[in-house]
Amino acid sequence: MKKTTFFFLLLVLAVALSAQASLFGLEFGAKTEDVKALLKSEGFSEYSQNDNLIVFTPASASVIPTIKLTLTDDGSKLYRWTVTYPTTGNEDITLDVLAALAEIHGTVDVVDDYGMDYIWYFPGDRALYINDIGDKLLLDYTFGNWDDDDYYWYEDYGY
Secondary structure, eight states, X not given: OHHHHHHHHHHHHHHHHHTTBOTTOOBTTOBHHHHHHHHHHTTEEEEEEETTEEEEEESXXXXXXXXXXXXXXXXXXXXXXXXXXXXXXXXXXXXXXXXXHHHHHOSOSEEEETTEEEEEEETTTEEEEEEXXXXXXXXXXXXXXXXXXXXXXXXXXXX
């Protein structure tokens, strides 16, 4: 019985943790040095750092996106990140990214609402917001969950 309970708790923990990782293995609250090492191992090179903002770009011309990391105020941990894929000349990239995200995060929670094309909600008031803007696909892993009572106000106004 104890083994079954322990296994169940491990399973729940694994699911909760995987829901907050992204395509490149980034996780909310990860140590900055670990994130830098992870992205460099994935083929990125550090482009620039300005206070709590770090921009990683592909080391070579490829479909690897640009990633902007926002760190906590003390600069020690990952607070949020934005992934930007160029889609010009490769219209299948959007479908490929969405399929990969569905594998990682499961079924999308919201399609075409709140001014976003796709939204995944995660535990701990975290979310992934996606916008397809013609020549770019923007993925924003962030704190703040738009799916609460504060954001249903527009439905009362007929928008």
